[in-house]
Amino acid sequence: MIRLAAAAPLLLLAACSGQPDDRLPGGEDTRPYAGIAEADTLRFTGTEPFWGGQLRGTALLFSTVDDPDGRTITVTRFAGRGGASWSGELDGAPFTLLASEGSCSDGMSDRTYPFSVTVQRGEQMLSGCGWTEARPFTGAPAP
Template sequence: MTCLRPLLLAAALGLAGCTMTASPVPTTAATPIQEAPMAKRAPGDATPPMAVFRAFGTEPFWNVNVEGDTLTFTTPDDQAGIAMQGTRRTRGDTLELSGTHGGKPFVLEVSPGECSDGMSDNVYALSARFRFGDMSYAGCGEAAK
């Protein structure tokens, strides 16, 4: 037993010089897995079907934000907007979201094509048309940034 004392003492001294650091993120089964946000796309990638994008226009000013199958239509007079649930389909290179809200049909069509908003020197990669009830709007679109 006297031979073990120097070994135990050496082991204790050796461990005394070590420091242990805790892992910054616990690695338990309860840790939720974070999914990447669906809003991001590669720069210049405007190919349908896009999960998140916006369509907009001037004369009159209008905006439709799209996330998945939900459209939010806003105007300067209604900045809170109207949220509408649509059905998504592609026809060739055109993305279409359509449905009915408050008894009025709506259709948003977005397709690749150079587009100018008519008020700035900005050129967008998408052209857009939006019909809601008896109103029709034309404008541009862009993938979410």
Template sequence: MKFALASLSLLLVACQPSPPPAVAPAAPAPPAAEAPSVKRAPGQENVDPLQVFRAFGTEPFWGVNVEGTRLTYTTPDDQAGVVMEGTRKTLADGVEISGQHDGKPFVLTVGSGTCSDGMSDNTYSLVATFRFGEIDYTGCGEAAKL
């Protein structure tokens, strides 16, 4: 009888599910690089729309976010972007921001005009050109979202 009870106890212990192995918590994923936002800060609702805006184009894809005289130039290969500081010049129907970054001259010109990005049915109220070094880009622009 003692042998039977001991055997039964061993069988019950053997049938118990073993606890799952301890798993180390996964390391948090690094934050994704994001291009700076082109939204107006609170209290900036009445600021000239060409103080905070974006210019962009396709073939090749490019973008420039503008805040005053600071430009952030982005491409699909560099979504974090390159930050540049320029000199602002008011034009009859827009603005030009020019300067130099890492020995390369840049000029962004944005003016009034109807523009299509060529990829969607969207139309924009600004026409943009951007020259960085020896590369010329053309595209559209829009004031920052409120």
């Protein structure tokens, strides 16, 4: 049983090598994700706890209920095949925001957003939604 458990990661790795990429986001397309242009401003929001912010270029503003004015950090962009991520540091802890294609609901309004957003702030993981001017949300505007 121990040998099988030790061999499992190697079997998974072998199963992945040499296989077609058509089951991965983007299929055979190897170009970096372009659904959010580097010049776009990505706005994002989440609930429970409430959080949000925006990013443009290398500047990301992140706010919470406890810090409504938010903090701006410098981030580095990585465009993968099915989305983009931005990484930096907030209050001495790693901070990563990932935005990917997908209809998203904030669960609090009748809005539908074009991007699902995940934030990892230190050990905390948050899920929310995002939009840009080029790819806006649909539904009621903010009150």
